[in-house]
Amino acid sequence: xxEKELIAQLFKTEYRKIISVLCKLFxxxxxxxxxxxxxxxxxxxxxxxxxKGIPENPTAWLYTVAKNKTKDYFKQHKTFxxxxxxxxxxxxxxxxxxxxxxxxxxxxDSQLQMIFTICNPIIPAEAQIGLALRILCGFGxxxxxxxxxxxxxxxxxxxxxxxxxxxxxxxxxxxPTENDVNSRLETVLTTLYLLFNEGYHxxxxxxxxxxxxxxxxxxxxxxxxxxxxTNKPIVNALMALMCFHASRxxxxxxxxxxxxxxxxxxxxxxxxxLIAKGNFYLxxxxxxxxxxxxxxxxxxxYWHSSKLENxxxxxxxxxxxxxxxxxxxxxxTALNRTYALAQxxxxxxxxxxxxxxNIADNHYYFSLLGYLYTDIDDAKAIWYFEMAxxxxxxxxxxxxxxxxxxDLKKKNNS
Amino acid sequence: xxxxxxxxxSFGPTPEQMQGNIQHxxxxxGGIAAQGKMASGNRLSFEGKILKPNNVIADGPYAEVKExxxxxxxxxxxxxxxxxxxxxxxPILSHGGNVEVRSIVAVNS
Numbered sequence: 001x002x003e004k005e006l007i008a009q010l011f012k013t014e015y016r017k018i019i020s021v022l023c024k025l026f027x028x029x030x031x032x033x034x035x036x037x038x039x040x041x042x043x044x045x046x047x048x049x050x051x052k053g054i055p056e057n058p059t060a061w062l063y064t065v066a067k068n069k070t071k072d073y074f075k076q077h078k079t080f081x082x083x084x085x086x087x088x089x090x091x092x093x094x095x096x097x098x099x100x101x102x103x104x105x106x107x108x109d110s111q112l113q114m115i116f117t118i119c120n121p122i123i124p125a126e127a128q129i130g131l132a133l134r135i136l137c138g139f140g141x142x143x144x145x146x147x148x149x150x151x152x153x154x155x156x157x158x159x160x161x162x163x164x165x166x167x168x169x170x171x172x173x174x175x176p177t178e179n180d181v182n183s184r185l186e187t188v189l190t191t192l193y194l195l196f197n198e199g200y201h202x203x204x205x206x207x208x209x210x211x212x213x214x215x216x217x218x219x220x221x222x223x224x225x226x227x228x229x230t231n232k233p234i235v236n237a238l239m240a241l242m243c244f245h246a247s248r249x250x251x252x253x254x255x256x257x258x259x260x261x262x263x264x265x266x267x268x269x270x271x272x273x274l275i276a277k278g279n280f281y282l283x284x285x286x287x288x289x290x291x292x293x294x295x296x297x298x299x300x301x302y303w304h305s306s307k308l309e310n311x312x313x314x315x316x317x318x319x320x321x322x323x324x325x326x327x328x329x330x331x332x333t334a335l336n337r338t339y340a341l342a343q344x345x346x347x348x349x350x351x352x353x354x355x356x357x358n359i360a361d362n363h364y365y366f367s368l369l370g371y372l373y374t375d376i377d378d379a380k381a382i383w384y385f386e387m388a389x390x391x392x393x394x395x396x397x398x399x400x401x402x403x404x405x406x407d408l409k410k411k412n413n414s
Numbered sequence: 415x416x417x418x419x420x421x422x423x424s425f426g427p428t429p430e431q432m433q434g435n436i437q438h439x440x441x442x443x444g445g446i447a448a449q450g451k452m453a454s455g456n457r458l459s460f461e462g463k464i465l466k467p468n469n470v471i472a473d474g475p476y477a478e479v480k481e482x483x484x485x486x487x488x489x490x491x492x493x494x495x496x497x498x499x500x501x502x503x504x505p506i507l508s509h510g511g512n513v514e515v516r517s518i519v520a521v522n523s
Binding site for chain 1: 447448452
């Protein structure tokens, strides 16, 4: 591995650790100073390592530089240091000099606290995801912009506003109390869930970037599982869900990034290891009394990840969708539930229920009715698929619908 | 919607029947929830007590009535007619029970 690759890799793993420790030390008010010092540290690494070669212990090298840069910063900025040193001494009874504590324990604690700080309901979900990508995943502004299909300026503004909000509200970098952990954890999990979905369903064609988003969500989720405070059944349920979905990564797009529908996927490309992990976390999640939407979604994903045809499969999926809708309504869940209903009780029954749904602004609704009417009333099916095509937004969706229409028309002409 | 059915002393379904029954209820409620019209609901246990004047306590929720309430759900509907349409297909109808549809009175009216 050359030094560029090594730095890129260390950036992914060490950036979040250093910045979390520094933020924790300075307070969220000075998050930008923490960012600057961390960025400078990596900049120095890329300058020095290129010339002098890679040091024996690159991580330790980064930590030493970060420590020294912090000391330098204190020396150069008298007022800042007086204020900070005063605050720190007040809080921690430290001796003369401020020491950056990059021990394993402090790194882990600081990171966990940073997750809770960033995933704070006072800032909008989109900004939480952006900040998480920036601070906890070491993503560049351009990468975040690409993931959100927007420009760098928008992302910069969004992140600036979010940091400003954390600053003015003077959010403490700390763990929630025992009583608050569950409700605060819910916000954290929502952010991770959205981050994962951003990668899984994003319309950007860059498959590599999309995968990275999903992997980051899984990494952060795994971090919560590793910590005793946050290793709750619901966290394991979300992890199981992500593992099952991620297992189909290689199978769900072709070489040029076009989606391949579930039915047409090459099951040999499904990742067995991730399916096994999904099963493991699903079992871990099955304790306690809570049946969260992540439990139900993981349960559905479990049935979809099974290669064997089980006669009970669709029964179980339908029941999980019923329960999911009772917890939280969403149009997509309603459509998926109706598809499952068709598998269990037949298309006729499903048509009656589908027509009650009234989700006319969604092309998937018309697409579903097109599917349900296929072989029952092909003329109607064609009409619905054509409606879906008018409403579809992406080229991928349009071309999938085109294919369906072609097949149907061919069938009816022959 | 309030679900009532007659007390059936010999009511003793097999586990399979119970499971099937739960699925019928879930499918029916899932259909309402899929329209985004479910607000909340509860199934009531058969255990219960009745408090009468002068601190007289009777066992069971069904001491002196012919029908018992098995549960209720709250749905979102514009009027009674819409709620009546939602009530169609309720599993209790095939067990000799009935669905009573009532509107909720807003707090400040």
